[in-house]
Amino acid sequence: MAITFKSVSYTYQPNTPFEFHALNEISTKIEDGSFTALIGHTGSGKSTFLQHLNALLKPTSGTVLIEDATITHETSNKNLKPLRKKVGIVFQFPEKQLFADTVKKDIAFGPENFGSTPEEAGKLAKKMIELVGLPVSLLDRSPFELSGGQMRRVAIAGVLAMQPNVLVLDEPTAGLDPSGRQEIMHLFTSLQQSQHFTIVLVTHQMEDVANYANHVIVMEHGKIVKEGRPREVFADVEWLHDKQLDVPASTEFAFEMVKRGFHFDKLPLTEQELADDIAAMFKRRRRSNE
């Protein structure tokens, strides 16, 4: 499912002293089946952008095209239910997402609301909780009596249970432990491949951008300041530093090596690429010593 932004601006609390222009004339296209990563400084407008992807927020001006639906500031909320099924959002704070009195009801709510029988929905809840790495015994617990990382996993399970076509993820791995982070990112990509999901991810983990995304959008002050494939975007380390943005740890490490006189044909993005490059340097050194 493709989503297109045409000159989208968004203003919080217009015509009040708190008026704030969070998005300014954003135009871009999220391709069907793509994995888009949205990066940028605190307050640059990432969460505001995401909430336009299923019309939780509507543009103050401009239009958002979500498959065949056109969203403008005049669109009424009435006909948005089918859209909300197709585009699932995992919010930045999981507490915002959770509401039911048990974990099971929380996960089953979406499917039931969109037509599953309670029995089917219950089964799905059990399947999803295992998928996100939690014990089934938590199903009867209140979602508010969990640790932060456990809440996060339940919120993710709830959105996956709706089987959306577009998965919108606002810092979904914040609060997860390191192995949980990896497992959840693997889960997202395997779903993307097996079910042809479109994924839009906001993250501060540049490793995840390098490892999984095929399209990167860099935001600053409510505008898109760069867009492209990860390798293009991360190629200009100095530009990113200048914008107060980070690059993947491996790229940063290689950049430090370059400052000490090393040479790379192209800067590595991942640990594997960097280790391969360094291994090749050792090989060359050994050969020239012989």
Place this chain on the structure above:
Amino acid sequence: MNDIIKVSHLTYKYLQNELPALDDVSFSIPSGAWVAIVGHNGSGKSTLAHSLDGLIDFKQGQVFIDGVELTEANVWKVRSKIGMIFQNPDNQFVGATVEDDVAFGLENMAVPHDEIQARVDSALAQVQMSEFRHKQPDQLSGGQKQRVALAGVIAMQPKIIILDEATSMLDPIGRQEILGVIKRLRRKLGITVLSITHEMDETTSADEIIVLNDGKIIESGKPSLIYAHSDLLLKLGLDVPYSQRLKEALKLRHIQTPQAYSDEKGMVDWLWQSLLKA
């Protein structure tokens, strides 16, 4: 003997659960130390933090803060020594505006009005949130909320700061900046910091790391000691700092790497020595 935090045989089970969230936990922290606490999701980190702040009514074990035993009678006295940042900043905010919120703790401590103003101004400037001072906390972005929560403890200047994943929604550069602010404050005032985190790179400069697993302390010690057991950390669902990970990746490619833990800079030095030095 100036352990500012001392915990002995602390055990706590939430009513509805079968297993305890904290299981016979004992440790002590010398005044002025920076201690990192790591552990898998649900290992008991937040429960431990809440126990130290008197937010959990534990029946088994003892907690001493700055020489005072934590009891129902003196919970306020103990709490006034601790600046705590909760895992979700929304659980933290009490003020109607950012400015009120940062001032709140100080008003409770009966700090004179002029000084409150000065401390609030300075704290907001340090976390780069001055221009948001009149906003409502719930109208901020995730990272802005975390910055405001941090400004609250910076202004309070408590003896002990407990950070429960307080920077999880900051970009990496923002995180470095804010941790830098806390580090400087700590050095200036001799504050003790307890930092719960999943970012291993944040633990490298700690004096000590405590590893929790299923409510038990499974290991504790200096960072270099903890990282040397990378297989244990990985088995517990944790990670090692980037330089250590790179080292493991090089070992897999049959490259002999130095034994001892070194940070990124140390690794680059070593590569330069081995590959470029004439």
